[in-house]
Amino acid sequence: MTDQPPIDSLGCASGSARMEAAARASGNAEMLDAFARDYPQGPHDKPQSMCPAFGSLRVGLRMRRVATVLSGSACCVYGLSFVSHFYGARRSVGYVPFNSETLVTGKLFEDIRAAVHQLADPARYDAIVVTNLCVPTASGVPLKLLPKEIDGVRIVGIDVPGFGVPTHAEAKDVLAGAMLRYARTEIEAGPVQAPAIGKADRPTVALLGEMFPADPMMIGAMLAPMGLAVGPAVPTREWRELYAALDCGVAAAIHPFYTAAIREFQAAGRAIVGSAPVGHDGTAAWLAAIGDAFGLPSRHVAAAQTAFLPAIRAALSATPITGTITLSGYEGSELLVARLLIESGARVPYVGTACASTPWSAADRDWLVAKGVKVVFRASLEDDLAAMEAVRPDLAIGTTPVVQRAKELGLPALYFTNLISARPLMGPAGAGSLAEVVNAAIDNRDRMDRMRAFFGGVGSGDTAGVWEGEPNLMPEFRAQNLKKLEKKARAAKAEEMI
């Protein structure tokens, strides 16, 4: 007899070890091992940012003629659909609910199959993406048994459990990789649709990563003197762009965590180039690497470098950044932003990224380390906070909890996701783009001090607020609760060891 809660009542705040064990026992061991290779974990084994599945959900919601169906606990789906609409999804998020009975009897899978059959209207959709969240993945709901297509509508089933995919960035790769694999098999089977804008007349460089809309255009302009054109950016905005992306000469891993997508490009025989054309040094090295990958004569590379590097240098020196900045985020582009900040004149002693190290981030890491930067991959929130508290920078760029802590300390801070990764970074357009927002924030220090003084004396933690008397602390309840939590943690540990 066990008093353990049923699997369908678990979530990312509890029982990830149990869910992983259940997923392995229900036939998903191979998939979890593949995730562990693609997205190695540690030091923390739980998502410290939003639910990872948000990444793949958003990729699907941004694609034209693609429907999205989630299968998971109602609270997870509520949170995910809320966040997706908060970020401007103008699409419905489909949901196949379940209960303990439909989960264990296999009826949930039947319900998902019925839902995709009902949705699969070729007049409306090119593809339907079905995503198993944590509980259906742990229970082994077999999305691979769904039909591959219904009336010409492709069915793409993916598992995106928080106990296998550590960040929402890497979840984007799970869906991008699955779609590229599907498109690659279609190409191998016969002719496929041409891109909406026609086939490029020059060899192309496909881009990996969600970028500011002007960045691919800027990259295209820099490739032109080399006789090359920019290809689609993956994740793509429509299905047929997947074919055009795979048709590239070289895939540029602008965001280096797209390991599953890169595997598909490599399977299609495409060379991969890491890093990105950011700042002077980054652009010079990236153009040279692209030239090498295509086997171009060095004069073609020199033509592109001569056309753009002076403008980049001029933009960097016209908009200098002075000050010390710590930087952390979970978008996967943190190292590129740090390069740009340093070339703009900032001192950046620490960069933390929630993503793992890959061969495609090595050049950026080496460049940063040579400049004296401490680079931490798979950084935990604790790493980011410790670095910020030790350095006491003029500006902390980070995730919500980092920014919140910085404000408590009276340090100017900027959200990486909303304010930094939503700007152009590439080539001459990126060279001066961070200075305005960063310098304005650094200059705000006085305001932070005034804010701190204003809120001073309102307490902190569980005594925050305005109290009429002394806060009622009840330390004995706290001690009792702590004991309960320790007991629970010991029981969970013992269970892991069984």
Ligand code: SF4
């Ligand atoms: S699906 Fe997301 S929100 Fe739900 S338990 Fe898993 S990681 Fe947490």
